[in-house]
Amino acid sequence: MKLLLDSISKNEIEVLNSVIDCYGVTSNPTIVKKHGKVNLFEHLKEIKKINVDLELHVQVVGQTKEKILKDAKNIVDALGSDIFIKVPVDKEGLCTIKELKKKGYRVTATAIYSEFQAILAVMNGADYIAPYINRMSNMEKNTVEIIKNLRRFIDHEKYSTQILAASFKNIGQVTEIINAGAHAVTVNPYLINEVLLSPTVNKAIDQFVDDWEITFNRKEI
Numbered sequence: 001m002k003l004l005l006d007s008i009s010k011n012e013i014e015v016l017n018s019v020i021d022c023y024g025v026t027s028n029p030t031i032v033k034k035h036g037k038v039n040l041f042e043h044l045k046e047i048k049k050i051n052v053d054l055e056l057h058v059q060v061v062g063q064t065k066e067k068i069l070k071d072a073k074n075i076v077d078a079l080g081s082d083i084f085i086k087v088p089v090d091k092e093g094l095c096t097i098k099e100l101k102k103k104g105y106r107v108t109a110t111a112i113y114s115e116f117q118a119i120l121a122v123m124n125g126a127d128y129i130a131p132y133i134n135r136m137s138n139m140e141k142n143t144v145e146i147i148k149n150l151r152r153f154i155d156h157e158k159y160s161t162q163i164l165a166a167s168f169k170n171i172g173q174v175t176e177i178i179n180a181g182a183h184a185v186t187v188n189p190y191l192i193n194e195v196l197l198s199p200t201v202n203k204a205i206d207q208f209v210d211d212w213e214i215t216f217n218r219k220e221i
């Protein structure tokens with residue numbers, strides 16, 4: 001299982017990288033907008049310095065094959081060939097994924113709202129597919145079934161594509177999608193912090209310390 005952070009906040013990534021086993025970082029133009037205007041390539045180089053092994057997934061903005069190829073080249077020229085190029089799966093995107101794979105790029109097929117869209121991206125050779133879990137849930141789709149079916153399809157047909165589930169709005173969605181067979185998930189740090197900084201857990205820990213102190217009149221073991 002791979003856990004990635006759906007964020008470009010250096011601070012959040014630095015803190016969580018020291019606490020959990022972070023596999024990488026994903027971004028898209030909306031994540032960059034929320035973070036605030038930065039020189040994205042320089043910013044991502046800084047993020048790599050936090051942990052050189054972090055896998056980076058960077059999204060194109062071009063909407064035609066020509067422009068997507070140009071974006072991909074710019075991303076790789078700036079950040080290196082081990083970067084995953086995120087390409088939204090529409091007609092142009094699918095066609096470009098095929099081309100990018102021929103040229104040796106690493107590709108994450110994104111903006112996936114349906115099982116069929118995902119299957120087409122797998123067939124075109126995407127390294128990862130990123131189904132949008134919460135956005136599909138909002139469309140009343142059974143996301144657990146979709147992930148189970150996709151995993152069965154990939155394993156049965158012996159594709160090497162991995163499911164990198166994205167767009168989570170609560171941690172329950174994350175665990176059910178891991179159990180359904182996703183190879184990887186990308187999660188916003190605030191959802192992880194909600195679990196790690198839970199007042200319920202803190203209360204339990206405080207109670208243990210109080211009970212020890214009442215019994216032994218000290219706070220050390």
Ligand code: E4P
Nearest residue numbers: 006026028130135166167168
């Ligand atoms: C990540 O790769 C996706 O672009 C992201 O998870 C989408 O999340 P959202 O639905 O919160 O915008």
